[in-house]
Amino acid sequence: MIVHADLPTTDVLIRGVHAVDVRAGLDGLSDVLVRDGRIEEIVPTGGLDSVDTEGLTVIDGAGLHCFPGFFDPHVHARTPGQGYKETIATCTASAAAGGFTGIVAMPNTNPVVDSPAVFGALLETARHEAVIGIGFTACITKGMKGAELTEMAALKDLGAVAFTDDGLPVTDAHIFRMACRYQQLVGAVLMLHEEEHALSGGGAMNEGAVSAALGISGQPNIAESTLIARDGAIALYEDARIHIQHISATESLDAVREARQRGTKITAEASPHHLCLTDEMCRTLDTHCKMNPPLRTERDRQALIAAVLDGTIDCIATDHAPHSRDEKALPFEQAPFGSTGLETSFAACYSELVLKHGLQLGRLVELLGAGAELIDLEPAKLIAGLPADLCLVDLNRRWIVGEDGYVSKSANSAFGGLELQGKVVLTLSHGSVAHRDPVLDHPFETAGTR
Amino acid sequence: MKHLISIDDLSRDDVELLLDRAASFSEVANREIKKVPALRGRTVLTLFYEASTRTRSSFELAAKRLSADIVSFSAGGSSVEKGESLKDTVLTLAAHSPDAIVVRAPWAGTPQLVSQWTDAAIINAGDGKREHPTQALLDLFTMRQQLGADLEGRSVWIVGDVAHSRVARSLIRILVLTGVHVTVCGPPTLIPPDIGTLGCDVTYDISGMSDADVVYTLRLQHERMTAAGLLPSLGEYAARYQVNAARLSPNQVVMHPGPVNRGVEMSGEVVDSPQAVITMQVKAGVVVRMAVLYELLAGSRSDVAAKERAHA
Numbered sequence: 001m002i003v004h005a006d007l008p009t010t011d012v013l014i015r016g017v018h019a020v021d022v023r024a025g026l027d028g029l030s031d032v033l034v035r036d037g038r039i040e041e042i043v044p045t046g047g048l049d050s051v052d053t054e055g056l057t058v059i060d061g062a063g064l065h066c067f068p069g070f071f072d073p074h075v076h077a078r079t080p081g082q083g084y085k086e087t088i089a090t091c092t093a094s095a096a097a098g099g100f101t102g103i104v105a106m107p108n109t110n111p112v113v114d115s116p117a118v119f120g121a122l123l124e125t126a127r128h129e130a131v132i133g134i135g136f137t138a139c140i141t142k143g144m145k146g147a148e149l150t151e152m153a154a155l156k157d158l159g160a161v162a163f164t165d166d167g168l169p170v171t172d173a174h175i176f177r178m179a180c181r182y183q184q185l186v187g188a189v190l191m192l193h194e195e196e197h198a199l200s201g202g203g204a205m206n207e208g209a210v211s212a213a214l215g216i217s218g219q220p221n222i223a224e225s226t227l228i229a230r231d232g233a234i235a236l237y238e239d240a241r242i243h244i245q246h247i248s249a250t251e252s253l254d255a256v257r258e259a260r261q262r263g264t265k266i267t268a269e270a271s272p273h274h275l276c277l278t279d280e281m282c283r284t285l286d287t288h289c290k291m292n293p294p295l296r297t298e299r300d301r302q303a304l305i306a307a308v309l310d311g312t313i314d315c316i317a318t319d320h321a322p323h324s325r326d327e328k329a330l331p332f333e334q335a336p337f338g339s340t341g342l343e344t345s346f347a348a349c350y351s352e353l354v355l356k357h358g359l360q361l362g363r364l365v366e367l368l369g370a371g372a373e374l375i376d377l378e379p380a381k382l383i384a385g386l387p388a389d390l391c392l393v394d395l396n397r398r399w400i401v402g403e404d405g406y407v408s409k410s411a412n413s414a415f416g417g418l419e420l421q422g423k424v425v426l427t428l429s430h431g432s433v434a435h436r437d438p439v440l441d442h443p444f445e446t447a448g449t450r
Numbered sequence: 451m452k453h454l455i456s457i458d459d460l461s462r463d464d465v466e467l468l469l470d471r472a473a474s475f476s477e478v479a480n481r482e483i484k485k486v487p488a489l490r491g492r493t494v495l496t497l498f499y500e501a502s503t504r505t506r507s508s509f510e511l512a513a514k515r516l517s518a519d520i521v522s523f524s525a526g527g528s529s530v531e532k533g534e535s536l537k538d539t540v541l542t543l544a545a546h547s548p549d550a551i552v553v554r555a556p557w558a559g560t561p562q563l564v565s566q567w568t569d570a571a572i573i574n575a576g577d578g579k580r581e582h583p584t585q586a587l588l589d590l591f592t593m594r595q596q597l598g599a600d601l602e603g604r605s606v607w608i609v610g611d612v613a614h615s616r617v618a619r620s621l622i623r624i625l626v627l628t629g630v631h632v633t634v635c636g637p638p639t640l641i642p643p644d645i646g647t648l649g650c651d652v653t654y655d656i657s658g659m660s661d662a663d664v665v666y667t668l669r670l671q672h673e674r675m676t677a678a679g680l681l682p683s684l685g686e687y688a689a690r691y692q693v694n695a696a697r698l699s700p701n702q703v704v705m706h707p708g709p710v711n712r713g714v715e716m717s718g719e720v721v722d723s724p725q726a727v728i729t730m731q732v733k734a735g736v737v738v739r740m741a742v743l744y745e746l747l748a749g750s751r752s753d754v755a756a757k758e759r760a761h762a
Contacts, residue, residue, distance in 0.1 A: 207642075209644040209647040211644075212647065213645075213647065214558050214559075215558055215578055215579030215614075215615075215619050216578065218642075285558060285559035326535065329563070331555065331577075331578075332558055333558060
């Protein structure tokens, strides 16, 4: 279940915008009319010239692109209990600033989301705070301890969209197998953080030339790939459906391909930071570049990009992981893992994958929405009659990440200080304005002044 | 030169300057009154998050011989045990306006973090397994004493637990910087993959060691080796990698950063032989650290001195 707060909608007419939506078969200059939270009409430009603009906010879409709202299946909203890092209000606002109209929150909070009571309270908070759609996962095991299953059926009935112990693997193979069997009762996908702790053993970064030079314990690629191989085999045996989170290593991609080839119901996500950055960024010991799984080598990055291009990767997910300034102001080995990512996701992927690696823009938009399918939702589409979940993007705008601060409560972006191209200027979630870039203030003309 | 955090921050000229300065301070160490007023009125602070007697006393002696005031701060028994963050500790210490802070911590990168929170010159006295630059300087100083000032083309073998050694990481860097040919040798479990990217050769076979000019033996922190699956036994390690008379040629210089595990990484007879220059390394430690303190706080390339000249 995706929760939407009851927010006032704005009726909007966007004229002359380049709409791109592969799922809707759309790629061309369009006029979009949004009324009462829905896309009322979307037609080739000029088709809505005769519409009465009384009561409409009219936006000149010239030079802008319109995409269906993005969906992120992997976000740390830090609720409950870690409001100093992020809240549902700030997290959804941050997501809106990145063009997202739906996100899925991870359950490794304080307390962890492993019981109907915690889950129920979370839904209630979201109904008051969320500015876009948000769904919640629950833990696979109680306390994320890997020993006992949660009340998955009850949690599913309450609205849990998926189950995950994200941040930790389900180390015990038997417990994982039982989770796979129990899944037949609940249907929802198991999202897996794959890390063989016996191999990653406290590593704070990728194991390679950089970790060797810094004397920091590294996580080898096989810490990720071997557990994917194990879980792929178990899931196949039990006919379970699994989703591999934040793939970072070349060998992991091979493990996913092999599992899929054998018939395992397996999907996989990649994060913008793994697609754009490498462990070379860690040479300065900038703790913003410390995340788990770690930034890998250029070889891994290229393999990951190739996997996006060849379809091995099903969707892009940020693993948005906010931490406070004080938590990150520690020596590298002591600082917590995680980078924010919602506000930079599209721009990073566009700058790297589309502009440098020839990914079709329409395909990128598709990948940024595909996370919804993991939880059996239809991705947002630019089709008349559907909820108005969309964003407007200025593809030519270059910007320095963090220069104007962040919408997120936290500032720990691995992209901080880098220049990216492509900026989301407007996000509508079910027809309500969830994000509006100041640049729109001037041309943001209402009816009558035009 | 504002700080000494990593060997990577030094040019070859910087290294020459520091070692020349150290040579001039050697003379002070031989005087009856082993003290010069070079840093009178300056304050040097030591901030140690790890137990250390050797490095710390070496720095303290160096500071005292330059007439600086020295204050020591240990993590144990201090506000750190009450949960004070690194940043708050540094801000507190920085309020005393020290001219230099000598930092040791079990975490890589701590000295550069500290440098963000104070104007003092920062000297890295060991950060995690990353670097220990003054050790590398004193080792190079000792090698020069033994082999002459020009080490270009000489060969140094570093033998033992490279994976856990900040000494090795700084030493490889400074030797590569000064044109020395470096080979690291040890069992594969104690040699990090890709360490060769620092510019050294890597081998698991000790037989070529006898051709080296210098054999540098690393300390084996044997308490944790077998439990962590890194070594089957100390006996097997010693059988394969111990630096002993049977494996050495008579003219090779043998070094060790201390403290030595006699009979493990090095045989007792080698430790006691004239080939081993371990106590000379200790002696070099003081004069090299005097040179570092002097150059950072009063030397021609020091930021502090430059500022004072500007105000004069």
